[in-house]
Amino acid sequence: MIDVRSDTVTRPTPAMLEAMMAARVGDDVYGEDENVNALQRRAADLFGMEAALFCPSGTMTNQIAIKLHTQPGDEVICDELAHTYLYEGGGIAFHSGASVRTLKGANGRFSAQQVRDNVNRRDDAHLPWTRLVAVENTVNKGGGGCWDLAELRAIRAACDAHGLALHLDGARLFNALVARGESAAEYGSIFHTISICLSKGLGAPTGSLLLGSRDHIARAHRLRKLMGGGMRQAGYLAAAGLYALEHNVARLADDHAKARTVAEALGGVSYVRDVLPVETNILIFHLDERVTPERYLGYLAERGIRAGTMGRQTVRFVFHLDVSDTQVGDLLAAVRNFH
Numbered sequence: 001m002i003d004v005r006s007d008t009v010t011r012p013t014p015a016m017l018e019a020m021m022a023a024r025v026g027d028d029v030y031g032e033d034e035n036v037n038a039l040q041r042r043a044a045d046l047f048g049m050e051a052a053l054f055c056p057s058g059t060m061t062n063q064i065a066i067k068l069h070t071q072p073g074d075e076v077i078c079d080e081l082a083h084t085y086l087y088e089g090g091g092i093a094f095h096s097g098a099s100v101r102t103l104k105g106a107n108g109r110f111s112a113q114q115v116r117d118n119v120n121r122r123d124d125a126h127l128p129w130t131r132l133v134a135v136e137n138t139v140n141k142g143g144g145g146c147w148d149l150a151e152l153r154a155i156r157a158a159c160d161a162h163g164l165a166l167h168l169d170g171a172r173l174f175n176a177l178v179a180r181g182e183s184a185a186e187y188g189s190i191f192h193t194i195s196i197c198l199s200k201g202l203g204a205p206t207g208s209l210l211l212g213s214r215d216h217i218a219r220a221h222r223l224r225k226l227m228g229g230g231m232r233q234a235g236y237l238a239a240a241g242l243y244a245l246e247h248n249v250a251r252l253a254d255d256h257a258k259a260r261t262v263a264e265a266l267g268g269v270s271y272v273r274d275v276l277p278v279e280t281n282i283l284i285f286h287l288d289e290r291v292t293p294e295r296y297l298g299y300l301a302e303r304g305i306r307a308g309t310m311g312r313q314t315v316r317f318v319f320h321l322d323v324s325d326t327q328v329g330d331l332l333a334a335v336r337n338f339h
């Protein structure tokens, strides 16, 4: 079975499981789990940020961050493709009572000028107060594309000028760091809060981290409890996260190469209308009108390949550490032979 529906489908390797089994655990709600504390310290240091909080999911780290930065009635600016807006169950409304101003960016990436153009004046009582800008890197629905650091710095300057907070949904930030040869610390210096996922391309079974100032993380700790995300002997999961940060970051380049190889093949077949530019491990393409996604996915499924759609005529393949070279060969044969 070849599963390219998502990079969340990976299973821990024997070596990761060994690291998990060896964890000495304590009750993390009391702050007594050594591995959770080590993981939080490690991640904060990597990004040059003051503190970090281990949470069950990326959705929770994002939604806690949005709640940290807003009050009900405030407004959040994000791209119209943003995961925080589209795929977190309406959490911005539910948890934070904030409204959202979506921007139309280039495959999920907007400009500092667009931010400046969409900040509400505070002296007009009709308008919600703009409080937060949320960025996603890489952009999932944008085909895994990466932001330019210069634009992110310009967005931070626009936020500073208008008193706005800046949050990064970095569920796949390590893919961007590897693809662009950038450092985590550069990101730590631009954003007020960052969330990263250990359970996507890094291959841990579950877990995300929220990074920020000591004050942000102290408040986030209470919000995590309020949302029901306080975990007890979470050190088994944190041990997997530490293992993932140690062993599974540099290898993301392999996933990127696999995505590029398959993208090239798709560029040469007549049933594909277009392929979004591939920079990381996500490959999104649009089928020609004659082919329904159902028929295409059915064809792949008959060949033991599981893939997913992302809206009209849109198919997504995501590459990860459980997709072998042999499987890429089989996938290439399948996409070339479809008719």
Ligand SMILES: *Cc1c(COP(=O)(O)O)cnc(C)c1O
Binding pocket: 056, 057, 058, 059, 060, 062, 083, 084, 136, 138, 139, 140, 169, 171, 172, 197, 199, 208
């Ligand atoms: C997967 C993902 C998340 C959070 O996912 P969880 O499944 O809640 O861990 C957040 N943002 C992006 C861009 C994602 O792809």
